[in-house]
Amino acid sequence: MSTAVTQQIDEVKSTPWSGGRSPFDVEYGKMMMWFFLLSDAFTFSSLLISYGALRFSAPTWPAPSLVFQSFPGLIEHGAPLVFVGLMTFILIMSSVTMVLAVEAGHRNSKKEVVWWMIGTIIGGLMFLSCQALEWNHLHSEGFWWGHIPNKETMQEFFAIGVPYTQQAMTSQQFANLFFTITGFHGFHVFSGVIINIVITVNVLLGTYQKRGSYLMVEKVGLYWHFVDLVWVFVFTFFYLV
């Protein structure tokens, strides 16, 4: 009788939310990384949604295919999306190396984790260099926070017949939003690279091997994939739409 009752109580307690164990079944730090990324998602959404609101409310907007049509150092005109396509490819590629590092971590293979992490860091640095070139190119055309190109240059970025006052207004909004949002994203990539380097050094020192788990690699991986995720949205709303 008493055994049956105990069994019944045990049975009741076996559902995830009946207490005694974590319903999420995930380590504390990893859960907090998820919640941090959620808050970060809100920040990026606010930025992108205000961009959308200003763009929708503007009578005209610089055409992405005219503004972003150069491949810095190689092609000056007529190659829309090519450079940013390369940047997208680099970032997706570094996401893959990151997830391969996590996979190697599950197998406790220190050497493989190190190599994939180094690959991820190189990908991050390549992306940052590309962004520096992109910024430099737009800056040389006259775009910057609070600055717009001169009248003749600006004409190149709009459909024919848009009045100059409208061009000046929306170019300024475009410049401020572009540098703020890609800058904020680039800063995330930069901190991601720094964190990746710290983690790689720890892997090399054998910290996680002693600990018996490469969970830290997984956590930094979450952050890195989030950076990739944000870029997917920035890419769509700045370069495609």
Add this chain to the structure above:
Amino acid sequence: MSAETTAVHAHGAEHEDHEGMTKGRIWKVFFVLLAITCVEFIIALYLAPHYHIPSHWINPIYIVLTLLKAFYIVGYFMHLKFEKVGLALAIIVPILFIIGLILVLTNESHYWIDLRL
């Protein structure tokens, strides 16, 4: 002994299923992401200019493709598809607030443009 072996094997299989991401799967997801990006490029560089498709048709396609990419990154690379349902809901449900803000500000921006014109 035999029962124990089966139990270990069953646990092993479950573990593998929980881990979710094998090397093959990772590359599969990568090629899906690459393919979606290529489709976006084909639309932006070839289909849209050659067939003069209006942007209010093209933009929803871009957004759907972007959300599809987001699903693959969050679900597979960030592993959320293999986490407990509770955690997945805790992350995904708050996104409703973002959708709310999108709806509010699109509505507002239509009002702003009416003011300006």
